[in-house]
Amino acid sequence: RSLTTGSGGLAGFEWHEEVGSTNDLAAEAARRGASEIHLVLADHQVRGRGRRGREWRAPPGSSLTGTFLLRPGDAPVETLPLLAGVVLAEVVDAYLAPARALARERTATAPGANEGTGQERRGGPELGLKWPNDLLLRPGPNHSWTKAAGVLIEREGPAALLGIGCNVDWRGVPRPEGVVATSIAETIGEPVDRWRVLAGLVGVLARRYATWREDPRDTLAAYRDRCVTLGARVRVTGNASDLGDLEGEATGIGDDGRLLVATPRGERAVAAGDVIHLHE
Ligand code: BTN
CATH class of the missing domain: 2.30.30.100 (SH3 type barrels.)
Structure with missing residues (x-):
């Protein structure tokens, strides 16, 4: 599969069926001197890590589980978590936007026609970032937020390891025990292809990362707009x-x-x- 897009690409890419944690493999790649942006992607992690020492568990085959190795040099790395949130939000929101537009159109053309269904009448699926970078989704404004993706950033010397776990399509997939989460597909009620989400992530990250390195202000503004x-x-x-x-x-x-x-x-x-x- 090609992971190069019109707006940027990868210097290196690794695919693994099963790993402990993609952040650990990205740390190894950093020690080997891999150049940015290097992506380590896995179908399945057996020791996936979340923020603050938690576990990160996701069923195989239905999520994106990967780590981008970056070499940010003297860029302001304290705002890297916010950059990661903005990238995730922009990629995932592209899947929600059509359903939102349809809901608005229905409201405009047939006020009251969807009485009682809630979602259409009130505006369709929404996305928000919980500080610093939990991606939350809800099918409509009258529903509560549920987490669909998270980011774990670790350092390996001068390299930054940006680990992303994104629940793409968990429809009909048994959740790991104790995991309360949603996925993009469940939120919009349609299938979502994880390779398309990945291509989106690679392209948006390459573009946003370049802008952020030059001047983080635009990234911060985009973040504040999406932060619930x-x-x-x-x-x-x-x-x-x-x-x-x-x-x-x-x-x-x-x-x-x-x-x-x-x-x-x-x-x-x-x-x-x-x-x-x-x-x-
Ligand atoms: C969180 O919300 O707590 C952060 C979750 C980050 C999970 C990803 S999955 C890919 C990468 N490898 C890991 O072990 N963790 C991150």
């Missing part, structure tokens, strides 16, 4: 900046990628942690 944490009441646990657990309103994203939270004790800037939205 902004304006939400949040609880932040396990943050890395000695702030302790905190609660308040998420009021902004700093230019360094930190989440700004207005707490009863004043504004706090959170660099890393788990965010829970207390209401939607």
